[in-house]
Amino acid sequence: MANEVCFRLNHLDKSWTLDVYQANGGYDVWKKILKEKTSPDEIIDELKISALRGRGGAGFPTGLKWSFMPRNTPGQKYIVCNSDEGEPGTFKDRDILRYNPHQLIEGMAIAGYTIGATQGYNYIRGEFYEPIERFQSAIEEARAAGLLGKNIMGSGIDFDLEFHAGGGAYVCGEETALIESIEGKKGQPRFKPPFPASFGLYGCPTTINNTETLASVPMILKKGGKWFLELGKPNNGGSKIFAVSGHVNKPGNYEVPMGTPFSALLEMAGGVRDGHKLKAVIPGGSSTPVLPGDVMMDATMDYDGISKAGSMLGAGSVIVIDDSTCMVKALARISYFYYEESCGQCTPCREGTGWLSRIVNRIENGQGRPEDLDLLCNVSRAIEGHTICALGEAAAAPVTSFVKQFREEFEYHIEHKKCMVGGAG
Numbered sequence: 001m002a003n004e005v006c007f008r009l010n011h012l013d014k015s016w017t018l019d020v021y022q023a024n025g026g027y028d029v030w031k032k033i034l035k036e037k038t039s040p041d042e043i044i045d046e047l048k049i050s051a052l053r054g055r056g057g058a059g060f061p062t063g064l065k066w067s068f069m070p071r072n073t074p075g076q077k078y079i080v081c082n083s084d085e086g087e088p089g090t091f092k093d094r095d096i097l098r099y100n101p102h103q104l105i106e107g108m109a110i111a112g113y114t115i116g117a118t119q120g121y122n123y124i125r126g127e128f129y130e131p132i133e134r135f136q137s138a139i140e141e142a143r144a145a146g147l148l149g150k151n152i153m154g155s156g157i158d159f160d161l162e163f164h165a166g167g168g169a170y171v172c173g174e175e176t177a178l179i180e181s182i183e184g185k186k187g188q189p190r191f192k193p194p195f196p197a198s199f200g201l202y203g204c205p206t207t208i209n210n211t212e213t214l215a216s217v218p219m220i221l222k223k224g225g226k227w228f229l230e231l232g233k234p235n236n237g238g239s240k241i242f243a244v245s246g247h248v249n250k251p252g253n254y255e256v257p258m259g260t261p262f263s264a265l266l267e268m269a270g271g272v273r274d275g276h277k278l279k280a281v282i283p284g285g286s287s288t289p290v291l292p293g294d295v296m297m298d299a300t301m302d303y304d305g306i307s308k309a310g311s312m313l314g315a316g317s318v319i320v321i322d323d324s325t326c327m328v329k330a331l332a333r334i335s336y337f338y339y340e341e342s343c344g345q346c347t348p349c350r351e352g353t354g355w356l357s358r359i360v361n362r363i364e365n366g367q368g369r370p371e372d373l374d375l376l377c378n379v380s381r382a383i384e385g386h387t388i389c390a391l392g393e394a395a396a397a398p399v400t401s402f403v404k405q406f407r408e409e410f411e412y413h414i415e416h417k418k419c420m421v422g423g424a425g
Helices: 018-023 028-036 040-050 062-067 093-099 101-115 129-144 175-182 211-223 225-231 262-268 303-309 327-341 347-364 372-383 391-405 407-416
Strands: 078-083 119-124 160-165 206-210 239-246 252-257 278-282 317-322
Touching: 018 101, 018 129, 028 101, 028 211, 040 062, 040 101, 040 211, 040 225, 062 101, 062 206, 078 093, 078 101, 078 175, 078 211, 093 101, 093 129, 093 211, 101 119, 101 129, 101 160, 101 206, 101 211, 119 129, 119 175, 129 160, 175 206, 206 211, 211 225, 239 262, 252 262, 262 317, 327 347, 327 391, 327 407, 347 372, 347 391, 347 407, 372 391, 372 407, 391 407
Parallel strands: 078 119, 078 206, 119 160, 239 317
Antiparallel strands: 239 252, 278 317
C-alpha cells in the first residue's frame, strides 16, 4: 500500500530475506550514502523536514535527537535500537523484525553513519524467539553481502551490528536501564543527566531509537522528508503502526497515516466484537490514561490529537474495551503488572506500586472503603515526579484516569461489594 513504510513488503513471500528486500529498492539509500559520502547534516535536515517523531512512546523529534550527538569528537559512539517492547498492548516492533528486518538494519547503518558510530546494538525482548532468529539471519546476510563490517564497499566507512537479548524486564524498555542491561549489569535506570548522548553505553556517546523509528529512515531518505511529512499531518509526519487489541473482531497491526480518525482505525479492526458497544479505549499502551469511548470516537490518531483528547499516543498500542468489562477488574490487572515490574530502586515506586495494587484489589474483592478512592489518587501523586525513570508515572496514570473516568463503577464496587457490570472482564 502507498501509505505503508515499515510494512511495505509484508505481503511478499519471504519478505525478510535480502533478495526480496534488494529487489524492492532495499539498501539503495545506504549504497548511495557510502558512494557519495552524504553530509550527516543533510540527512538530519531531511529527518527534521519529515517530522518523524520517536515511535517508542515519547514522540521526540528524531532529527533533533540525532543532532544532539557530538559526532565530531574523537572516540567510540553507539547507535542502539530499542526492540524490548514489553508494555501490555504493544506488539508492532516484533513484526518489523519478523517481516522487514533488513529495513531496520539499513536504518541503523544510516543512523550510525550520521552520528559517527561504527557499532550498533539491537536490544530485543528475550521471549521473541522468531523475531530474534529472523533479525540474526538478516545481519548475517547483510554482512555476507558486504553491507556491514569494515571498509564497507571500499568506502572507508565501518559499521557493524549485533543483537542483545533481554531477560524480560519491563523496566529495560527505559533507555538507561537498557544500557545497563547490555553492559551486563542489573537492568535499573540511571540518573539523568548525564544523558546517553554524552555518556551512554560503556560511557560513550549513544543514541537510542525505537525499532519503527529507525526502520522508517531509509524510506524517508529515499522519497524525501516532504513525502513522509505529507503522509501524515504537520508535526506528526508519516504513517504509524497501531497495534489494536482487546475487544475487536480483527486484532492486529495496522499501518495508517498519522491523523487517521480513531473511528476509521476501529472499522479496519472489524469494529467492537459482536453484540457489544465501545466503552473505553487505552490509546497508547497500558501506561497511558484511559479515555471513554465517545471521546475516542472524535479523536484522531496522532500525538497532538490524542493529547487534545486527554491521553497520550505512546507507542500506538490501542486497547479497545467493550461494555461487558468491569473497569475495577481491568485496573486491578494493570496495577499488578506495574507492581511486579518495578525494579525497586526508587522508594516511591517500589512501595507505591504495591499500595496501588493492593488497594485496587481490595476494592475488586468487595473489601473497599469510601476513602480508598482518595487514597489511590494521593498515592499516585506521591509517586509521580519522584522516581528516576517514568515507570512510576506509568503505574500512576492508569489509576488516576480509571478513577476519574469511571468513578461511579469504583463507588458501586465499594458500596455493593460487586461489579456494576456482568460478563467477562
